[in-house]
Amino acid sequence: MTAPVALDHPAAPVVGRPSRDGGQSDAARRILAAAGPRFYAEGIRAVSADVVMADAHVTKATFYRHFPTKDDLVVAYLTTVAAAERAAVAAWREHLAPAEVLTTYADQLTAQACGDGFRGCPFLNAVAEYPDPHHPVRRVADEHRTWLRTTAAELLAALGVPDADQAAVQLVMLRDGAMLAGTGVDGVTLARSLLEAGRAVVVRSLPGPVG
Template identity: 45%
Template structure:
């Protein structure tokens, strides 16, 4: 996923705009929030906004990339801190469960954006699909370390469990949703670990 900024440190005004947009877009939705609202809450001028983001779509893309980097950081940390085949996946699942139970949780930012931007040709839709492809690819690689033969369906199963939990977490009891999600992941990993053990014993 390409960055929308050069490697130079972004300006304070850009950071303020992005932080403001990230907070409001996630809490209230993307279409519901106009540029004027973001400019007012970020306390910058209209000229400053358009100097950093030529259009609202550019800001939306930056917002999704920011969320992507946060999620990627969580996944990378889980992988680096856990060496056994199963532990990184459990750590990622636990981070997802904690997010579901966090104050202000409003579902998955990317699934929310997909509902607002269904046109597959729109840059926002393409950006969110790139994130989902990255997540699925990462889960497939991790699942291959548990049992290579079922890595693809197991990774898709993990993503489906995650999507369901993220959607249900803001509609019902988040603690119950998190517990159900974790049990599902543990069961998925147990089945695939047992397959690997059985094949190794042959």
Template identity: 45%
Template structure:
């Protein structure tokens, strides 16, 4: 049995991703999570606190995928596996782009807690890629990480707008080009 807090985060994750953050109100969240408004506000003083928790849960999913991609692989193979993980993400049913980019579009203030969570995720991801690029001997690991982040961002948006299999093939080819 999941706790009320877990149900709120799970419900928010599903609704925010499918419909947009600002499109989903607290009344709908509490109804679909099966909790009271008082329970909601006991766990999350404001809706934006739930948004941050939703993004933190998304970050953990990405982190688990990246950790799994690195497991037992050389740095170069890990980078390829991370790109495959991103490509796989774009081919799932109900894919609607990157939850972090989607949230950033709804929260333009760079000082807002939601944007700080997005920035934290992006810094972490870029650093992971940079460390791997440095480890496998790329001559400019900062550049390689930057290019890979741009490729990921583009793939996560293109996966919703274009043929996901074309996005996958293009992304896989691009990673090999960057790592030469």
């Protein structure tokens, strides 16, 4: 849910200039497929447009026809990752109870945080590289962060948590911390710790005495 996803994910939006039938063009697909892993592994600002062009085997004219600036490509990259994560959560919400959605998210998160090639949350990484809150890249990252809190609040409200917004902030903080703690921590310990901390937030937020 946090690592870059393939452009052919069912939820992926069309990026770059569409093909004649309105679908995803092959050139833009190759550009994003080349850029995404590099942005995630090396840092967005560290990867030049020229490197992406070489990896994607496209000319400058082709690159800039689809992405007038590198920032447009970064926005497409983050939008694609966000779309996949939102689609996954939406699918869980259709079939699982609110508590199960939260635990499923935690399970997926810890599995990725302990996996090879994990480099943290791509949206937090983008926030660190783009401090200007008005920058297009930063806006995409902030919008997804807002979606995380809003979705968590909706699930918590369904569980009967009165101040769901406040509890949602706490759960997202736990999410962010788990990504940092994943380095050097085995998956079982990380998963157990995240679930226990998350349950503690929910239990202490519910009305009535805490036992």
